[in-house]
Amino acid sequence: MILYMMSFKCYCRSFTKCLKEATAKKHESKKVFIPPGKWTLSQVVLVGGTNKSPIELVVQGTLEAYSDSRRMPNPDGQWITINYVNHFTLYGGGVLDGKGQEAWKQNDCNKNKNCAKLPINLSLNFINNTIIRDITVKDSKNFQVNCISSHNVTFQHFHVSAPGESINTDGIHIARSTSIKVIDSIIETGDDCISIGDESKDYHIQNVTCGPGHGISIGSLGKGAEEKDVSGITVIDCKFKQTQNGVRVKTWPSAPATLKVSDLHFENLIMENVSNPVIIDQEYCPWNLCDKKDPSKIQISNVSIKNIKGTSNTKEVVILACSKSHPCKDVTVANIDVSYVGSVAANVTNICSNVQPTFVGKQNPPLCTAPAQSA
Known part of the structure; x- marks a missing residue:
């Protein structure tokens, strides 16, 4: 995969490398492009830390996970994780495809408390002033998206696509957060379209x-x-x-x-x-x-x-x-x-x-x- 990062003009062949370079630049706005096409992504974690400058991730193509989550570097982690980021924007019309069909067949969490932990497609934690728009999240092995301990996050023109028989695939799970909006969106999945946990305040879900x-x-x-x-x-x-x-x-x-x-x-x-x-x-x-x-x-x-x-x-x-x-x-x-x-x-x-x-x-x-x- 060849990615282009604006602002400091860096070409990257690794999604993870591009994101790390983006968070390393503390005083510049960054924009990372994923071009049209299908690209396999094993796993990525973006940690913003003390970097307060805006980061834009523009996904125009389709990112595909491994069907077997054991191939991920950290099988117990999530597929795409964004932590401790301020002023983050994800958009572009692309798709995050978790390839969850095989995992659903093996999921017995409805009767087994010790069931295998499966990855979430997009895990957002401790993020602030963020917009997720014009993106499709598809066929996660577990929850499609979670948004935890975050503030002022908007999901707009957001599409979740998974069949009704997909197990435990909540569209968006939100908890311990404030000022969250989900607007103008379509959620098709096998569990709760939106699930809301404790310590939740000021959520607006419309259209x-x-x-x-x-x-x-x-x-x-x-x-x-x-x-x-x-x-x-x-x-x-x-x-x-x-x-x-x-x-x-x-x-x-x-x-x-x-x-x-x-x-x-x-x-x-x-x-x-x-x-x-x-x-x-x-x-x-x-x-x-x-x-x-x-x-x-x-x-x-x-x-x-x-x-x-x-x-x-x-x-x-x-x-x-x-x-x-x-x-x-x-x-x-x-x-x-x-x-x-x-x-x-x-x-x-x-x-x-x-x-x-x-x-x-x-x-x-x-x-x-x-x-x-x-x-």
């Missing part, structure tokens, strides 16, 4: 099309005692197409964490043949591998669910299954118009437990039929 996938999820939360609050999550003007869920909040029962989840806004959402269009699940317990004897200790408050339209293939359109010990507070449900498209006739409804929502406008299906406070 995102999700599907296939498991929807947009906050959580799961509460399993770890040291987890911190989540606040200010807005999902607006998004479309969900044949996803396992629409928007979801999930917290563990009988778990130690006592964090707060507040200021959640799910508005102007279109559902197309979606299971569970809107769900708060405070008894999240996949594969029944946990103890439900004690309710979740997480307090959810100030939630708005407004202008939800389209079709559901499950009979419960809005599910608010809140904690018995910490009932949800200040929940508004407004203008719901979702029809049932299941193959078997059913009484479509909204379900509420341990919550007293405020209902505004049209409610199709009807208002919650379960008691506002369960015994």
